[in-house]
Amino acid sequence: MEQNETGKKTILIVEDDTFMGSLLERKFKQEDFQIFRSGNVNEAKEVLKAGPVNLILLDIILPGADGITFLEELKADIKFQNIPVIITSNLGQQDEIDRGLSAGASDYVVKAHATPGEIVSKVKSILG
Amino acid sequence: MENKKNISLKEKAIWLIRAVVMVVVFAMVFFDYLSPLAGGLFFLLLLADSVLLAVLFSDFKKGWEIFDAETQKKSIELQEFDKITRQLVRRELEVDRANQRLAELDAAKSDFISVAAHQLRTPLTGIKWSYTALLDKDTGPLNPDQKEIAEKGLAAIDQSIGLINDLLNVAHLEEGKLDFDFKRQSIVPVAQKAFAGIKLLAEEKNITISSKIPETGFPEINMDAEKMGLVLANLLDNAVKYTPAGGRIEFGIGQDQGLIKIVIQDSGIGIPKNQKGRLFTKFFRADNATGVQTSGTGLGLYMVKNIVERHGGKIAVNSIEGQGATFIITIPEQSAKKK
Numbered sequence: 127m128e129q130n131e132t133g134k135k136t137i138l139i140v141e142d143d144t145f146m147g148s149l150l151e152r153k154f155k156q157e158d159f160q161i162f163r164s165g166n167v168n169e170a171k172e173v174l175k176a177g178p179v180n181l182i183l184l185d186i187i188l189p190g191a192d193g194i195t196f197l198e199e200l201k202a203d204i205k206f207q208n209i210p211v212i213i214t215s216n217l218g219q220q221d222e223i224d225r226g227l228s229a230g231a232s233d234y235v236v237k238a239h240a241t242p243g244e245i246v247s248k249v250k251s252i253l254g
Numbered sequence: 255m256e257n258k259k260n261i262s263l264k265e266k267a268i269w270l271i272r273a274v275v276m277v278v279v280f281a282m283v284f285f286d287y288l289s290p291l292a293g294g295l296f297f298l299l300l301l302a303d304s305v306l307l308a309v310l311f312s313d314f315k316k317g318w319e320i321f322d323a324e325t326q327k328k329s330i331e332l333q334e335f336d337k338i339t340r341q342l343v344r345r346e347l348e349v350d351r352a353n354q355r356l357a358e359l360d361a362a363k364s365d366f367i368s369v370a371a372h373q374l375r376t377p378l379t380g381i382k383w384s385y386t387a388l389l390d391k392d393t394g395p396l397n398p399d400q401k402e403i404a405e406k407g408l409a410a411i412d413q414s415i416g417l418i419n420d421l422l423n424v425a426h427l428e429e430g431k432l433d434f435d436f437k438r439q440s441i442v443p444v445a446q447k448a449f450a451g452i453k454l455l456a457e458e459k460n461i462t463i464s465s466k467i468p469e470t471g472f473p474e475i476n477m478d479a480e481k482m483g484l485v486l487a488n489l490l491d492n493a494v495k496y497t498p499a500g501g502r503i504e505f506g507i508g509q510d511q512g513l514i515k516i517v518i519q520d521s522g523i524g525i526p527k528n529q530k531g532r533l534f535t536k537f538f539r540a541d542n543a544t545g546v547q548t549s550g551t552g553l554g555l556y557m558v559k560n561i562v563e564r565h566g567g568k569i570a571v572n573s574i575e576g577q578g579a580t581f582i583i584t585i586p587e588q589s590a591k592k593k
């Protein structure tokens with residue numbers, strides 16, 4: 127698994143709600159992860175171009191483009207298709223969850239039903 | 255009407271010609287150009303012909319009038335038929351348009367519910383995660399008062415999120431869009447999880463809670479585990495909510511004549527006799543329930559009944575007000591297999 131120069135695993139949080147993004151960032155940093163945050167898909171693409179990312183936490187409703195379309199693009203791109211993606215969204219209907227998982231997400235978390243600590247645990251279990 | 259007028263004119267013209275011919279024949283006889291006998295004969299022939307023609311014209315006229323009336327009648331009928339056909343075509347188009355609009359509104363309603371749930375959950379998530387951060391001591395240790403406040407805040411937020419989920423589930427139930435994932439499985443793990451989820455809450459309220467859940471040898475049923483979990487969590491949560499401190503709750507699962515039987519019995523406030531019939535209806539909350547717990551949508555038992563019925567089961571309640579309530583769910587085992 128690729129790691130950055132600090133040796134820490136890198137998580138890209140794609141979340142347009144800055145407060146929730148900051149709470150997630152705080153929790154992951156406590157657990158010794160390196161964090162990049164972006165509020166939209168374009169910023170996320172720039173982060174991915176700049177360096178290795180071990181896992182992406184991806185919201186669905188984002189300004190400009192939706193997360194599922196971005197996920198489909200990632201899974202179709204040989205450079206990024208192996209990066210695990212966990213969808214973190216407050217859209218919680220079964221058809222929305224199915225849509226996310228069939229687009230290639232490793233997991234789907236309804237944010238209101240989870241805590242940042244539980245999201246960290248999911249990330250750890252995926253990254254091993 | 256035009257034809258009628260033409261015939262009348264033709265008739266007049268013929269009579270006029272005949273009159274002229276008669277005058278000419280009379281003149282020819284008068285001025286000795288024609289013998290009186292020939293003139294008389296010619297005159298009689300013309301007269302006879304005219305009488306015959308008059309009779310024929312009269313019959314033709316009558317026939318034409320009948321034909322004309324029939325034609326007009328048919329024409330009016332055809333016009334009516336055409337009008338009705340046009341109206342039917344227009345109505346069909348209107349129905350098509352209305353159906354299309356309904357489908358659009360249905361989709362918009364579904365999207366609206368989904369988006370509204372998302373928009374409501376988002377700020378609640380921010381608050382929930384804030385309390386969680388405090389309770390996880392992310393910002394340092396809390397004193398007992400701070401901890402209690404954060405815990406109560408978190409419980410209130412979780413309750414609000416639960417209410418949104420209930421509203422969303424009921425909206426989808428009504429639309430027939432609540433997805434069920436039926437699998438042949440045992441209810442035992444679902445019951446164990448529901449009991450574990452409520453046990454602490456009951457004990458904190460000083461309620462004695464016990465369960466009789468068989469470990470092995472229980473038949474599998476066609477079940478959506480998540481939805482059945484929702485049913486049990488709702489009934490157990492109600493039992494805790496409406497049983498005062500010092501009370502007891504018993505939760506049991508068993509088999510009875512080809513049925514899976516789930517029993518949740520409490521020693522709580524019970525249900526007023528005259529309100530039992532409305533207990534499973536939407537938005538209904540019993541009078542004595544609102545006295546104990548002001549919050550609540552009255553959607554829980556409505557949802558519970560719908561989910562149980564989707565499993566082919568039934569729910570019944572026995573209760574005496576002030577002495578507790580017993581909810582009994584029965585679900586057919588169908589082609590049950592021992593696990």
